[in-house]
Amino acid sequence: MRALVRWWRGVIGADAYERYLESHHRRGHTHPPMGEREFWRAKVDAQEANPSSRCC
Amino acid sequence: MTTVSSGGSAAGSVAEHPPAAVDDEVLEEQRRRWTPLRIAVWTAIALVGGLGWVMLALVRGETVNAIWFVFAAVATYLIAYRFYSSYIERTLLRPDDRRATPAEHSENGQDYLPTDRRVLYGHHFAAIAGAGPLVGPVLAAQMGYLPGTIWIIVGVVLAGAVQDYLVLFFSMRRGGRSLAGMARDELGRVGGAAAVLATLAIMIILIAVLALVVVQALGESPWGVFSVAMTIPIALFMGFYLRYLRPGKVGEVSVIGVALLLLAIVAGGWISESGAAEFFTFDRTTLAWGVVVYGVIAAILPVWMLLAPRDYLSTFMKIGTIVLLAVAVVVVRPDVMAPAVSEFAGNPAGGPVVPGPLFPFLFVTIACGALSGFHALISSGTTPKLLEKERQTRFIGYGGMLMESFVAIMALVAAVSIDRGIYFAMNSPAAMTGGAVDSAAMFVNSLGLAGVNVSPELLAGTAQSVGEQTIVSRTGGAPTLALGLANILSGLFGGAALMSFWYHFAIMFEALFILTAVDAGTRVARFMLQDAVGSFVPKFKDMSWRPGVWIGTLVMCGAWGGILIMGVTDPLGGINTLFPLFGIANQLLAAIALAVCLAIVARRGTIGTLWIVLVPLVAVTVITVTASLYKIFSSVPAVGYWAQHNAYREALAAGRTSMGAARTPEAMEAVVRNTFIQGSLSILFLVLALVVIVTAAIAAVGSLRAGGRPSLEDEPVPSKLYAPSGLVPQPAEKELEARWLAEVGPPSRGGH
Numbered sequence: 001m002r003a004l005v006r007w008w009r010g011v012i013g014a015d016a017y018e019r020y021l022e023s024h025h026r027r028g029h030t031h032p033p034m035g036e037r038e039f040w041r042a043k044v045d046a047q048e049a050n051p052s053s054r055c056c
Numbered sequence: 057m058t059t060v061s062s063g064g065s066a067a068g069s070v071a072e073h074p075p076a077a078v079d080d081e082v083l084e085e086q087r088r089r090w091t092p093l094r095i096a097v098w099t100a101i102a103l104v105g106g107l108g109w110v111m112l113a114l115v116r117g118e119t120v121n122a123i124w125f126v127f128a129a130v131a132t133y134l135i136a137y138r139f140y141s142s143y144i145e146r147t148l149l150r151p152d153d154r155r156a157t158p159a160e161h162s163e164n165g166q167d168y169l170p171t172d173r174r175v176l177y178g179h180h181f182a183a184i185a186g187a188g189p190l191v192g193p194v195l196a197a198q199m200g201y202l203p204g205t206i207w208i209i210v211g212v213v214l215a216g217a218v219q220d221y222l223v224l225f226f227s228m229r230r231g232g233r234s235l236a237g238m239a240r241d242e243l244g245r246v247g248g249a250a251a252v253l254a255t256l257a258i259m260i261i262l263i264a265v266l267a268l269v270v271v272q273a274l275g276e277s278p279w280g281v282f283s284v285a286m287t288i289p290i291a292l293f294m295g296f297y298l299r300y301l302r303p304g305k306v307g308e309v310s311v312i313g314v315a316l317l318l319l320a321i322v323a324g325g326w327i328s329e330s331g332a333a334e335f336f337t338f339d340r341t342t343l344a345w346g347v348v349v350y351g352v353i354a355a356i357l358p359v360w361m362l363l364a365p366r367d368y369l370s371t372f373m374k375i376g377t378i379v380l381l382a383v384a385v386v387v388v389r390p391d392v393m394a395p396a397v398s399e400f401a402g403n404p405a406g407g408p409v410v411p412g413p414l415f416p417f418l419f420v421t422i423a424c425g426a427l428s429g430f431h432a433l434i435s436s437g438t439t440p441k442l443l444e445k446e447r448q449t450r451f452i453g454y455g456g457m458l459m460e461s462f463v464a465i466m467a468l469v470a471a472v473s474i475d476r477g478i479y480f481a482m483n484s485p486a487a488m489t490g491g492a493v494d495s496a497a498m499f500v501n502s503l504g505l506a507g508v509n510v511s512p513e514l515l516a517g518t519a520q521s522v523g524e525q526t527i528v529s530r531t532g533g534a535p536t537l538a539l540g541l542a543n544i545l546s547g548l549f550g551g552a553a554l555m556s557f558w559y560h561f562a563i564m565f566e567a568l569f570i571l572t573a574v575d576a577g578t579r580v581a582r583f584m585l586q587d588a589v590g591s592f593v594p595k596f597k598d599m600s601w602r603p604g605v606w607i608g609t610l611v612m613c614g615a616w617g618g619i620l621i622m623g624v625t626d627p628l629g630g631i632n633t634l635f636p637l638f639g640i641a642n643q644l645l646a647a648i649a650l651a652v653c654l655a656i657v658a659r660r661g662t663i664g665t666l667w668i669v670l671v672p673l674v675a676v677t678v679i680t681v682t683a684s685l686y687k688i689f690s691s692v693p694a695v696g697y698w699a700q701h702n703a704y705r706e707a708l709a710a711g712r713t714s715m716g717a718a719r720t721p722e723a724m725e726a727v728v729r730n731t732f733i734q735g736s737l738s739i740l741f742l743v744l745a746l747v748v749i750v751t752a753a754i755a756a757v758g759s760l761r762a763g764g765r766p767s768l769e770d771e772p773v774p775s776k777l778y779a780p781s782g783l784v785p786q787p788a789e790k791e792l793e794a795r796w797l798a799e800v801g802p803p804s805r806g807g808h
Contacts, residue, residue: 010175011182012371014306016166023165037303044360046166049599051359051579052438053259053430054183054367054572 016043074795076775077153078788086786087142098138105131112396113202119391120201122469126386129209129465133458136213141221141454148657148665149225151446156775158232158441168232171442173451173779179442180456182371183434184220185378186569188424188642189460191269191533193468194540195635196421197479198409200398201472203418205465211419211426212461215672219646220431221453222653222669227436228443229769235436235649236584239748241768242655247751251648252588254744255433258641259581260612261737262430264619265638266570266577267351268631271343271624272532273563278336279328279523281343283560284567285336286320287366288350294365306368313369314376317568321560328523344624347574348617354575355582355609363575370572373565381466381541388547390473399505404692408484408503409531411632411694416683420639425464427676429645431457433580447781455783470540477501477510478518478527482536485629486529487717496528523556531631538562578616582608622730627718628700630730636687637734637741643680644745647673651752658756661764666756677749684742688735697735704728 009015017039024033034042108128111120145151159170171179196204227233233241236255240248274280294313298306327336338346354362400407401414410421424430435453443449471479480503481489481496489496493512500510519527522542527535542558550557583599586608590597596604623630650673657669690696693703704727707715718724759765778796780789 007175007178009307010172011178011375012306012310012368013179014310016306017304019169019171020165023163023169027163027165040298040303041360043166044358044364047359047364051576051583052183053433053580054186054370054569054576 016040072799073776074778074792074799075154076778078786078792082788083786084146086788098135101131101134105135112205116396119393120396121389121391122385122473123389125201125205125465125469128205129462132209132213133462136217137455137458140213141217141450144218144221144454144668145447145450148668149222149449151225151449152772153445153447153778153781154772154775155446156773156777157228157443157446158770159443160775160777161773162231162441167438168441170444170777173444173448173781174783176439176442176444176448176452177456177783178375180434180439180452181459182374183438184428184431184456185374185460185463186424186573187266187269187534187566188428188430189464190467190537190566191635192422192424192639193464194471194533194536195409195483196418197394197468197471198398198407198483199401199414199418200395201392201468202396203401203414204422204468207418207422208426208461208464208468211422212457215646215675216425216427216431216461217454217457218668218672219427219429219650219653220435220457221450223432223649224435224440224443224453225446225449226653226656228440228446228449231770232441233436235432235652238436238656239648239652242652243748243751243755247748247755250744250747250751251652252584254648254741254748255645256581256584256588257737257740257744258429258645259577259584260615261619261634261637261641261741263351263574263577263581264616264623265631265634267344267347267574267616267620268623268634269532269534270567270570271340271347271620272530272631273534273538273567274338274343275340276337276526277524277563278333279324279556279560280563280567281336281338282327283317283320283324283564284571286323287317287369287564287568287571288362290316290320291362291366291369294369295361298365299360309365310368310372313365314372317369317373317564318561321557321564324560325523325556340624341621344617344620348613348620350571351574351578351617352609352613354571355578355613356606363572363579366568366572367576370568373568377561377565378463378466380545381470382462384544384548385466385469388544390469390544390547392469392472393474393476394472394479395506399503405694408480408488409632410636411692412636412683412686412690416679416686417636419679420636420643420683422464423639423642425461425467427643427646427672428460429642429647429649431460432645432649444777444779445775445781448779451782467537467540470537470544472540474536474540474543475510475514476505477508478515478539479536480505480508481510481515482527482530482539483533484529485531485632485717487627487629489529491526491529493526493528521552521555522559524559529629531629533631534563534566537566578609578612581612585612619733622733625726626730627723627727628730629717633697633730633734636683637737640680640683640687640738641741643676644741647676647680647745648748650676651749655752655755655759656767658759659765659767661760661762663760673749680745681742684738687738688742697731697738701728701731701735704731 017036020039021033104127108124111124112128159168162168193204236252239251274284290313294309297309327333404413406412410417477500480500489499493515496515497510497512538559541562542555545558546555586596586604595601623634650669654669654673657666686695687697691699693700704724708724713721715724718727778792780793
């Protein structure tokens, strides 16, 4: 059940910030990661600058 | 995936980690090991699938049960996945897990991010599936269930899934490069420019036809209009919630959003029965203008307000509803009302729903679900940047498309499980049915279909049971599908009492996908336009330059909006004339994508495996070129755009004031104008696609003659992580995964 919830969160993209933090940590950056609010803003801004299509 | 910990200080640390790939020989040995259990399982799958096909194709009993569709489809998918896709993997693509994927070597924590294969499967599926596979099979049900079923299943195995898999793989090897980018690299400037232009033109027609489907479903339906209109404030609320109240709480806000959506559907029922109904009753022309204005605003508003939240909602509904539907089909097992092959399948003029002969029009009517060129844009966009390992491309690319094909099969089941008389009353254009229950019943009964005898009372009663004023000539596929789904789902939950709820649930979820596709598509098309114009006027390349954005958006909305308005006001029934163009456009895009794949594969200089690309490429080229030629040159007015155009022009010149469905000179002029546009678009698509295919063929022959050319793949980067390739790991994969877990630590990525 827990695995299903995690899968679901992954599919709809609810875990994007957690995964960003993990990734940030993994890449061994020394500068601090973006805050949560800042991250989500950057995420939609990126969508704005580079739209991705949805299929018919 | 398991990764090297970030602290890993220096070179040499790689050697301390387990290998990033299972040896090819080990995997191959496991693949070839036929244990008795495995033989038994695959024999059983083959038998069940064979039984399903026999029941569908050969047995002519009273009725066929829908469960046989599920058996035939799923068994065929499993066999194709296990044998054909792995054949493609071994002989053509040869993925190498020792190479890092773009997600690994270019990881940035956002769009490049290694993602669990099971999560990515859901993600990719949600991006490729939409209203297309739901609508096409409904229209093709005119020809009976068998031709559509065969094409959906055989088409996906040999063409659709192959295209998605190849494009995903080649894009992954090129850092996630787009289809247009790959076309430029492989085909040179002319071929590349034609590919971009064709993609742009095709997107316009796709958006227009999708929007037309929504308008047709919502016309004269206060319930539908209210509940679909409510998605806009719901999405805005979600957008503000995520931006200001609780940033990033996507799961939470999606649940709230879905709850509000269900409430909006229920409330729509109250509205339709109250005095407020007339405020939400619009004719189709007004609705079409509404959708165009909506499209302009939605594509200019910031992403966070409308697009992003509705995307969450749409993903949620998409996967939820499809799982629900699969369960319902298996549990309810509806009987199929349509014959295997209908009276229209052998008729060169086709039928009232889809004009034209079975070949090629079946194959362009069912585009998505069997082969969809649009997927090439997704497979060369977001997905390749999220792959963890090269070997996972088969599961995501080939496997993801099989799931979409299954959705198409379920849509077909829904369409063929409703009464045939009702089916033809709903899907024949108003020009034929007259729009009223009496004339529609008379028209359907005059078609001379075996076992069909529909009464005006049945048509009126059905409309009432789903809470609509009428079901006559509700063309576009969505209302028929909604009726079929309501039949099936109410068999699972709620019975007749919830019929109207489920009907509007289905309308709402289709409208939701389509509106998401409309505004995301407008943005992408505007982006492509700005990029192209930017080559001449550099200022347009700056995507944050507001006037550029506005001009681009207006041009794109004007283009698809014009076609939409034309379709809505078409005296001959717009969807029936435009849908073939939609199918042709989508499949021409597939031909373009496969042509690019051909040029890529031919660089190796060997002919051996080229047939894997050539089979779908030749098939889709023959289908679309034949269909285009019919549309351009056929002398049957219902089939050929120019034949229709000339017939009406000559009638006008001869001073006639009414002809066929066009009862006024103005309507006749509209037919002349519309057929001119449709005919010109047919020619444009055909010419552009042929330019791409010919340049690809020239490039391929050139490569073969030269004995091969260097590939344009990125330089290999060694991979430092490991994850199994498919849904269920092989023993050797499991072993290596366990080693990574023990020696490096738990994987750090979403979903398990």
